[in-house]
Amino acid sequence: MNVVRLGLALTVLLLSTSSSLADGILGTWSRDNGAVHVKFDTCGDAICGNIAWLKPGAETKAKVGQRLFFDMRPDGANSWTGKAVNPDNGSIYSGKMLIEGSTLSTSGCIIGGLVCKSANWRRVP
Numbered sequence: 001m002n003v004v005r006l007g008l009a010l011t012v013l014l015l016s017t018s019s020s021l022a023d024g025i026l027g028t029w030s031r032d033n034g035a036v037h038v039k040f041d042t043c044g045d046a047i048c049g050n051i052a053w054l055k056p057g058a059e060t061k062a063k064v065g066q067r068l069f070f071d072m073r074p075d076g077a078n079s080w081t082g083k084a085v086n087p088d089n090g091s092i093y094s095g096k097m098l099i100e101g102s103t104l105s106t107s108g109c110i111i112g113g114l115v116c117k118s119a120n121w122r123r124v125p
Helices: 002-023
Strands: 027-031 036-044 044-054 065-072 080-083 093-102 103-111 115-123
Touching: 044 080, 044 103, 065 093, 080 103
Parallel strands: none
Antiparallel strands: 027 036, 027 115, 036 044, 044 065, 065 080, 080 093, 093 103, 103 115
């Protein structure tokens, strides 16, 4: 009986830890150039980010609702790894996200890290 209680306690602890790690990223963030807002939310047991707003007249193939980040999973405190999509050419990058203070930094690399892109984001109030 004690083993069952211990198992339940560990399950609750793991679920609450996973949830609290996700809480920091959830919500809407604006890219540093002000051209796009992405809303991060839970997608199953991972985090995903979809375009919530695009600056009118922005020169991009991106569309509102398009998923830019997916399969992002906790990788330490305020850090996630997964996949990122370049909406202009459809390339899928190995993605990383890190929150430091009030800034979210995202990066994505292809070809074993030879080609990388990064951006900074601020939370939308």
